[in-house]
Amino acid sequence: MPSNTHIKSDGKRDGETKTYRVFVTDTFNDNQISATQTWLEGLVKDKTKMRVVEVFPWEKAGGWDEDEFNKWSNDGKYNSDVFNNMKVDGWSLVLLDSAGYEEVSKKTGWVRAIKEPLRQEIMGPVPGAESNRIEDLEPRKFSWGDWEAQEGDATILSQISCYKPCDHIESENDYVYEKRAGEGVLVYLVEYGVQVDVKWDKDKNIKYFPDIDSNEIVQTEPFTKTGKDPRLDQGTKNKGHTTRVASQIVGKYGAAKKVTLVPVQVVEKDNDQEEPLRGFREALKHYIEKQKTSPNIKAVFVMAMGWSAAAQEPQLTRETAEQDEDGKSWMKLLKSVWNAGIPVVLASGNDGSVRKDIDMIPQVLEKGDDFPIINVGAAEYWGKAWSSTQGQGTGENSQLTIYAVGVDVLVQNNVNGVHGPTEGTSFAAPAVAGVIALHSVYEPWDKGMKKEARVKAIRNFIRSPESSWTVLENQPLDVNMIWNGADEDAYKQVGLLANTQSTATTGSSQQPTATAAPQPQSDGKSLIIGLEQIGSPRCTSICPPLANAGCSTTCDAQHDYENRLFFYSLNNHVEEVVSLCTS
Structure with a gap:
């Protein structure tokens, strides 16, 4: 049967x-x-x-x-x-x-x-985590030599270019990057469409994204039949999500300023993961056509969606996902993508407060070099793992590949002139895809590698000290964060190397760095206050009066949230918990 x-x-x-x-x-x-x-x-x-x-x-x-x-x-x-x-x-x-x-x-x-079908999840922000605000974002770019810098409005990006031990940063609002900036690399974003003509400054009528030809927007056949405009963000469940994700790849808030963004437009349909599968196949078709005229062209695929078991069913593991027909479909298709030398970057999931492990298809299929999915978790600016990230650190045998900043991330919304901070692994994954695109231009791995071997080399490279490091030491989990390779010489070239080391300020809300900051000459104490939001599913259990009938549990899509207020004492830069309050 x-x-x-x-x-x-x-x-x-x-x-x-x-x-x-x-x-x-x-x-x-x-x-x-x-x-x-x-x-x-x-x-x-x-x-x-x-x-x-x-x-x-x-x-x-x-x-x-x-x-x-x-x-x-x-x-x-x-x-x-x-x-x-x-x-x-x-x-x-x-x-x-x-x-x-x-x-x-x-x-x-x-x-x-x-x-x-499995239950679909889009890695959007938790309720209340996102706000909209209008900003004047006048671009100020300084260039010199082989590196360029975005000065100002680059708070999160500055972490990507911050090299160990991060005490060289003159301003936490500056981003240093290799001047080719991923030029010529195709980054395919599979979701519900990007608002490609959105203006980042409504009054000045300046577009956020570089010009995107409508003919270069990939569409599945079912989407084409809807007759909808592929130049618009068509998502309805989490409006503007795809546009916000795309803004972390390219543009003012993007890690790779000159890549070619390729939106892959699929139909939004509850729990129908066949559409994203179609999207991946259409994206691969588009890439193969590009290879005809540009044989050495490089590409990265990125997606911030996944599919999990129903709330009342056991959560998926790698073993059960490999036996699931949906899992088998993804395994065969991803192998087809990797055989074209294309890495696949996925958001690890945002339900870590109640589901610590990665448990969605295709993310849960990751198996190191045997199945080299790049799963990305979210962290705070100074390297602390975001509590809602799914995945148990980046240590040995973990299904989480790398972290990037995913908290207080500035994004471009799908509404003209509207920007704002948000959080989630959705916004960490595209940053990693952008850094891979940066590396792809000068290709630090072996140029002779083909097919899946190249994908494995890319995955291993971004996990190595050449492209990542542990920003905050002594955490319960290993939190290895992405780095774009900007070193001391790069900062010197663009004139952004600080003359003195920065130190944590007593009473500041900024978290201390994980680096070897100058030790105080005498004992001193600092009080650090942090606020964390924890979400848990809203579930109801019904138990019939019959002795052996058993209970059934149903869970709403909505979550209940509580705020946890932390107080930390720093004695000579050694952290110890003073108290914990929950509200």
């Missing part, structure tokens, strides 16, 4: 009409697939909603087919004709009642699996 998720954990099956994904048994049997589709259309409640799921010919039902792959690939370059030879792997948005589900489940000769 095909695998399914229609059965609840208590062994009972839901009776209502639901949406499913259906997978075929043989992607090369065109006649059987055609018959299966006709048969399904007679069972579903609305056949107009059904969407065909296509895969590359080597992404077979039984797994990756190396021989088939070699027919279409040569030394990291794909034959573009492959897009005329895609295979049907099944259908999404298949609406069935319980009787229809039962009938499909029994069709073992045609159907290898039928399952409900």
